[in-house]
Amino acid sequence: MAGKREEKRDDLRQRLLDATEARIVAQGLTGLRAREIAQDAGCALGAIYTVFADLDDLILHVGARTLQRLGQALSSAVAEKSDPEGVLQALAAAYLDFALTHRKAWEALFDHNPPEIPDWLREQQGVLIAEIIRPLQALLPDADEKLIRARARTMFAAVHGVIDLSLEGRFASVGEADLRRELQALVGTLVRGAQA
Structure with a gap:
């Protein structure tokens, strides 16, 4: 029963x-x-x-589905790559492709603002940073884990911010036609900065 x-x-x-x-x-x-x-x-x-528990909880669970698909897209994008900059470039391009292809779900993932994010979802959000860590470790072999994680979050925030502002057409946005090129330039600049 x-x-x-x-x-x-x-x-x-x-x-x-x-x-x-x-x-x-x-x-x-x-x-x-x-x-x-x-x-x-x-x-x-x-x-x-x-x-x-409530509508917020339901939306959070849908967001977890989106995160899972996003994680798969990011992993697939770098499966054959080993060069750290190539990996980071592929991740940025895959992130943009996901945002363009699944725009409403992607926006909902970041626009939903529940009173509290549960631990299980915080853990799943790690997918947004996890793929960035490996190439950064190769670029910064002497850096400690805390620094690598901070740089990975900063790199994610930079790429996400450019995409988010651009797709929304907000202040300082990059036109969609130039977005891919500008992301590539941004990642290249971040890589050179990390290596300096």
Whole structure:
């Protein structure tokens, strides 16, 4: 009996995740409503709260799916590369490609601002930094782990910031036509700076 109940709960969980993800892909976070998600998932509104703590929790779990796909895209981009700068260039290009291809999901990952980020998600967010660490270790063989992690976060923030500002068309944005070239120049500058 308990197995059947867990099966139903897992099915409901997947339907809610799928419905929420579909709405985010279609419209972003704007106007995301629990009632509409429940309707799309074919369940009662209250059923959401038997599986997720609240709408924020549901959105965080959808974000975890996006992070997993992003991590796979980044890993695939560098699978055949060993040159540290080549790896970092490939990561920046793959990150841009992911942002362009999965724009609403990517935006939701960073625009959703829940009251608290749970530890399990913080751990998964490590995918954004993990691939940067290896080439930085090769570029900075004498640096300690704390410095490498700080530089990896800074490099991620720089690349993300350029992409985010540019795709939003905000202050100091780079036009989409020039974005790939400018990212390549940025990463090259960061690599040279790290080596200096």
